Amino acid sequence: MDAAAVGRALARMSHEIVEHNPDSGLLAFVGIRTHGVPLAQRLAGETGRILKREVAVGELDISMHRDDLGLRNTPPKVGPSRITFDLTGKTIVLVDDVLFTGRTIRAAMDEITDFGRPQRMQLAILIDRGHRELPIRPDYVGKNLPTALGERVQVRLAEIDGKDEVVIER
Amino acid sequence: MSATTWQHKDLLGIQELSPGEINLVLDTATAFKQVGERRIKKVPSLRGKTMVNLFIEPSTRTRTSFELAAKRLSADVINISATASSIVKGETLKDTALNLQALNADIIVIRHSAAGASHFLSRLLKASVINAGDGAHEHPTQALLDAFTIREKKGRIDGLNVTILGDILYSRVARSNIWLLTKLGAHVTLAGPSTLVPRVFEKFGCRVTYDIEEAIRDADVINLLRLQHERQRQTMFPGIGEYTAMFGLNKERFTRAKPDALIMHPGPINRGVEIDSEIADCNRSVILEQVTNGLAVRMAVLFLCSGGKPTAGGAK
């Protein structure tokens, strides 16, 4: 995907999110570090424009909730999570760049419930590359991209990498 | 998710850490500090792991800090202190440790009055060994939380003037701080009575002075050490009264320090001895913040040392 395609996908997803959440006053986004964060900010911005109000955004670092600690060669890099609003009763849309095995999302859901009790959680993903290992499914998808296990999907975003693009590395 | 290059299963001292590794601990601690501000102050990272606080030398504050750190990581904690019966009955450290390993303890935090005790355990055990203070040798988590505090308040460590004041010779806090601060590029000045601050410490990259006023005049950070009654002999210096008069941080000396100098102390404070009571409570004193930061730093250390694949055998 090139920058234009990414933009179009996010715009479409924003409309879908608004459409599926009529009580939009309860909407909030939480981006999963690292690349999920700018995506969440963009979605919050776009949906905010549609709804003509401020939509809250938070950042979640899931390293402390990973299920593979002690199985990796070295520990993961840990960053702080920043959720400054109350989650309880809200519709939280979790946002990440790539959905793969689903374990990151499982960890994110666990961590979100430590912060509060959302009424509903939904999942927005830019790229779904398949190969799920847990029963997790996205609500909003930018693009379905079937891949082989050995391939790597790289999402680059302007806020972090200087430009928007999605590439597959073999 | 990005991985770190941290490969230590033990934390025995600052001497073994590179500047990059020290910064990694501090960055990780920043994340863990945030956990203490959440509604649920717990993450599942060490769920199902067992941590043993093996405190052969007693300490309430460090032990509590490690215990809370482990619990916030969802680990189970067992506390063993020196007055525990088997140690009093003469069980050797080796046997105590092997017994703990037989219970599948994952992490052993050890505080001991003999330098090298944590090295000794790390050679013996598969578990992670965390040094909570071994004799006069090192107290790595103290130096790390001191550095975290300095970094938080001053934004950096490189280039700062840090003065460590007091009994250096018998102090593990001094040594760990010396290694850490010099590795990260601070200018370290040591000051105190000459019998407790021998010149050999200049070989570690520090400045040694016996002029207290000079030592604190340009300091950005003043770290006060406790007068160690336990580890001293009467031949070293004349007594508390003389120490306080000659080397204590009293109000008058304090006015000569820089207006934004931080006052730090590893605790517990001897009010009126190494530091005037008022100064300990003033707004430049970060002594209580050190305690909060200690929790975050210890969580980070436990997380990093358990976060990789357990390596077989001992440290080296």
Add this chain to the structure above:
Amino acid sequence: MKSLIIRQGRVIDPANSVDAVRDVFVVDGKIASAAATSAEEVNAKGRIVTPGLIDMHVHLREPGRSDKETIETGSRCAARGGFTSIVCMPNTTPAADNTGTIAFIKQRAAEAACVNVLPTGTITKESKGEELAPIGSLKTAGVVAITDDGRCVQNNDLMRRAVEYARMFNLPVLDHCQDDHLTADGVMNDGYWSAALGLRGWPSIGEDVIVARNILIAELTDWHIHCQHISSGRSVQLIREAKKRGVRISGEASPHHFTLTDEAVKTYDANFKMNPPLRTEGDRQALIEGLADGTIEVIASDHAPHCSYEKEVEFDFAPFGVIGLETELALSLELVRKKLIGLPQLVEKFTVNPARLLRLNKGTLSVGADADITIMDLDRQWTYDVNESASKSRNSPFHGWKLKGKAVTTVAGGKIVWQTE
């Protein structure tokens, strides 16, 4: 009794100024000028043949601590190391401050030791440094010297009187030079490494101060004091100057002190904890210079066995001492290999010098002398595995070291007590 012919080795016998390839004959337990009719041949081609080596500082621990070592096991270590005579220290339990204990040691040695065991007695009762031991009786009982080794007489007047008294009986006084106050609490050398490791240190002047007092007392009493296990460069210098003045002072070096430095303690392995402690590189070099110029006349191991459970503890709590009889020769030969000292000169330090200091009828290959002979292979490469040691203890700092040079045959009193291929 068997007879031997030791063929074609390079014979180094400093007492007789011999350094040549020749045969050595043993008949009825003595060195002979010609072969016996039926004699066992020992091929020593390419090897060095010397008078049986003497180690004048060994702890055999018996009576009292035979869990650490016995006279029997200690003598087997000696034989494996190439030593045919060992001088055992009196810090046994009970201390060798009475004729009964000396008699016991001699009897055990006669029964069970494969090499010559020469006992020492204490200077003071129980080595407490308070009252003189019955030195005359100890001499009659057969001690070759007196020493409070393990401890050091702190009262200078008492030391002076002890030396005066020992002179009457022709007994050399050996001293473990340590000032108790300067060295209180310490576990390693005081310096950069003790500061870095947070361990309490002993300054080297703790040794120098006693060496100096020994020099002055030796001078005053005109008698012989031998300073054991010198570790400090300054002590070497003091001894050098005193010898120039004609003072009857001598010094001894242990292989660990001229091989290792205090940096070795950084792993907190108690196999590097001994008394006197490992010192700086400067001290190590000064010690080697002292060996090279003759200031230090003797090399001795200070073989000090301790049980594993005693050593496998926190550094502060471990007892001082390391074993050394089996690695002593190879480590000393390292000095020859590095061209710091000549081979005949090294041999002197294990033969004529200790024999002269202790007035022993040993250390030579003269005809009629006891057939104590060491045959060594200088080029033999081997790895020291402490678990194969003949000692009951395992406290060596050299476990796993690749060494060069080994005693391949040890003959004591005409009998082969150790042989390896």
